[in-house]
Amino acid sequence: MTDLSPPPAPASVAVAALDGRFFRPPLPDGHVLRPRLCERLSAGLGGRLLLVSAPAGFGKSSLAIEFCQALPAHWQSLWLGLSPRDSDPGRFLERLLEGLQDYFPQLGRQSLGLLKMRQRHQPFAFEEWLDGLLDELAVHLSTATPLLLVLDDYHLAQGPVLDRCLQFFLNHLPDGLLVMVTSRQRPDWHLARLRLSRQLLELHEQDLRLTHDEALSLLDRHSSSLRGEAMENLIQRSEGWVAGLRFWLLAASEAGTDGALPQALNGGEGLIRDYLLEEVIDCLPAEVQAFLYDTAPQERFCSELCDAVRDAHDSAEILRFLAAHQVFLVPLDEHGHWYRYHHLFSDLLRTRPTAQTMVPAGTLHLRACRWFNAQGLLDEAVEQALRAGHLDVAANLVQNLSEEQLLAEQNVGMLLRWKMDLPDSLLISTPRLIVLYSWA
Secondary structure, three states, rough: OOOOOOOOOOOOHHHHHHOOOOOOOOOOOOOOOOOHHHHHHHHOOOOOOEEEEEOOOOOHHHHHHHHOOOOOOOOOEEEOOHHHHHHHHHHHHHHHHHHHOOOOOOOHHHHHHHHHHOOOOOOOOHHHHHHHHHOOOOOOOOOOOOEEEEEEHHHHHOOOOHHHHHHHHHOOOOOOOEEEEEOOOOOOOOOHHHHHHEEEEEEOHHOOOOOHHHHHHHHHOOOOOOOOOHHHHHHHHHHHHHHHHHHHHHHHHHHHOOOOOOOOOOOHHHHHHHHHHHHOHHHHHHHHHHHHHHHHOOOOOOOHHHHOOOHHOHHHHHHHHHHHOOOOOEOOOOOOOOOEEOHHHHHHHHHOOOOOOOOOOOHHHHHHHHHHHHOHHHHHHHHHHHHOOOOOHHEEEEOHHHHHHHOOOOOOOOHHHHHHHOOOHOOOOHHHHHHHHHHH
C-alpha cells in the first residue's frame, strides 16, 4: 500500500506544505516496521477515533507515521504535531482549521475570522463555533476520499477546555473524517459510547511493546557481535521499550563496540537516566516524585502497602494518577491491585536522591516488613527485614514459622537462603531457630 500526499491542487496545498506547520516527520533511522500494529489500526478505519496511548519512548509517533504511509491510496492525511502552546483552545482550533483549509480552501473563512478576533481573557463559545464548522465541513468531506486527522503528542496540549472541545468534535464528527491521537496521557474524554458502537480502536503500552522478534530485528541491524545470553538479557531487561534499546545501541556505537556492553541497559545510568529524568520524572508534581522514590524499593506494591510505607493515606489516588499518565506502571493482576515499575524505570528510582526530606530506605523496608507480617506474608516480611538491615527482626520472624509452613518445599529453600544472610550468633540465639535450621 502507498501513501498519497495531499493533492497538488489547489495551489494553497503546496504553499502550506512549505511552511512546515503540518509537516509529518519521516520515520527515524533504523525504525523497526510494525505491520502487526498497522493492521490493527487499519481495522479502525471505519470508525471515528484511533487512540494510541503509552509512556514516553514506546514509539507512538513513529507508529502513527508508519500508519499514515501505509494508508490505502484513496485516503488523505493531515498531521498536527502539538505543543504546550496549543493548550489554548483558540490557537488549537485556528491551527486545525488552517490545516483543513489546505484540503478545502473555502472552508470556515468566517469562522477563522471569529477566532482571530476573540480576546483570550474573555469567554468564547467554542462548542457553538465548532458546531457551525462541523456542519460546513460535512459538505466538503467525501467518503470516497476520507481524511485522517493525526493529533500527535496530545498530552502536551491537554487541558480541561481543550478536552471538552475535542469531546464535542468527536461526538459530532462528520462522515469521511477519522481522528488519530497519540498521547502519553489518556485524554479525559467519555469514550463509552464510541466503544459500544465500535467506533474506537485503542492501542496501549502492552500493545506497543516490541515483541521478541521485533527487538531481535532492531538489535541485529545495528549489533553484529551481541549474541546468545547477552542478547536475551538485553531484550528481557528492555521489556519491549523501544527507547531503552535505542539508547543502548547509541551507547554501544559511541563506545566503538557493543560486545563490551551487555550489562549497559540500566535505567540509572547514562542516556536512559537523562531521558527518563527529563521526559518523565521532572514533569511530575513534587508529591508524585516523592511517591515514586519511596515506593521504588518494593518489588511489588499495592495502595495499602504504599500507604504503610509512606505513612500516608493518598496512595490509591496517586496510583490512579500514574496509571492515567502512563508513568511506567506495570499491572501484576487483572484487578489493578498489585503493580511494579518497569525494570529500567525502577533502576533510576532506586538511585535515590540524598535530600534530607527523604525517608531512609531502611525505614521504608522496615515499614513494609511490618505490613507484610500483618497480612500473614511471612516470606516477604523476612525479606524486607533483611533489606532493612534489621537482622534481629528477621530472625524473630523466622522462628515464628509454623509446622504447616515448614512442610512447604519452598519454605525449606527460603530457610536455607535466609541462613546465608543471618549471622551464626542469631541462628543459635533461640532453641526454636536451632531446631528449624537443623531440620532444614
